[in-house]
Amino acid sequence: MDLKVIGCHGGETPKHRTSAFVLDDRLAIDAGSLTSGMELRAQCALEACLVSHAHLDHIRDLATIADNRAQNGCKPLVVAGTKVTIAILKKHFFNGLLWPDFTKIPSAAHPTIEYLVLKPEEATEIAGYKVRSILVSHTIECGAFIIEGKGGAIAYSGDTGPTDRLWEVLNETPKLKAMLMEVSFPNEEHRLAHVSGHHTPETLAKDLKKLGAGLAKDLPTLLYHIKPSFQAKVERECARLRGVNLTVCALGDHFIL
Ligand SMILES: [Zn+2]
Numbered sequence: 001m002d003l004k005v006i007g008c009h010g011g012e013t014p015k016h017r018t019s020a021f022v023l024d025d026r027l028a029i030d031a032g033s034l035t036s037g038m039e040l041r042a043q044c045a046l047e048a049c050l051v052s053h054a055h056l057d058h059i060r061d062l063a064t065i066a067d068n069r070a071q072n073g074c075k076p077l078v079v080a081g082t083k084v085t086i087a088i089l090k091k092h093f094f095n096g097l098l099w100p101d102f103t104k105i106p107s108a109a110h111p112t113i114e115y116l117v118l119k120p121e122e123a124t125e126i127a128g129y130k131v132r133s134i135l136v137s138h139t140i141e142c143g144a145f146i147i148e149g150k151g152g153a154i155a156y157s158g159d160t161g162p163t164d165r166l167w168e169v170l171n172e173t174p175k176l177k178a179m180l181m182e183v184s185f186p187n188e189e190h191r192l193a194h195v196s197g198h199h200t201p202e203t204l205a206k207d208l209k210k211l212g213a214g215l216a217k218d219l220p221t222l223l224y225h226i227k228p229s230f231q232a233k234v235e236r237e238c239a240r241l242r243g244v245n246l247t248v249c250a251l252g253d254h255f256i257l
């Protein structure tokens with residue numbers, strides 16, 4: 001599997017982009033920077049986008065990628081998420097007010113985007129992968145994804161604080177190659193992390209212990225969603241953790257898994 005990091009931060013500056021990743025050039029995972037971080041041709045090559053939850057930093061570039069794809073006659077982009085997430089996108093985002101309803105543009109018969117509702121824990125075929133959504137613990141409904149391809153699986157957690165079910169499922173997932181995991185705030189901001197449903201290095205380290213014996217030490221854990229204001233501090237705190245295999249994602253990273 002070929003994983004490109006398009007955006008990996010919990011905020012934006014000219015040096016930081018919000019969450020978006022692309023698998024094998026055809027499956028996007030969250031849409032925080034799909035247009036600010038990708039050329040038109042790559043935008044058009046995408047077949048589907050998994051949306052972890054409806055917070056703006058994970059969906060905002062769905063607006064601009066829909067616009068770009070409509071002008072270039074690209075195939076419909078499948079936008080997949082849980083029922084709650086898709087309902088928010090329809091009602092509050094592509095609602096004909098904040099942004100046009102691209103399920104009817106250029107026409108209902110040839111739409112720019114198509115919604116796909118994912119039932120938690122049920123496998124769905126998307127862009128040639130078997131995808132399962134597992135609910136995690138955030139301020140609104142938010143999912144993780146287990147994405148299984150021919151050679152193995154990767155996991156992606158959307159925004160979350162301490163959670164349980166995801167780790168249970170990961171313990172039972174064969175051929176798990178890597179996990180993309182959020183960490184947002186430094187340890188001293190634990191109150192803010194708690195009320196906003198995010199991890200600090202300390203809470204993440206505790207959660208990683210829920211992985212079965214040896215798995216946390218070996219499983220490549222790719223960290224994203226650090227808030228730009230706290231980048232250096234969170235990186236230092238993560239570097240001090242032991243018994244884990246952590247890499248902090250950077251813009252432009254390209255992993256072959
Ligand atoms: Zn969020």
Ligand SMILES: [Zn+2]
Nearest residue numbers: 055057058159
């Ligand atoms: Zn976020």
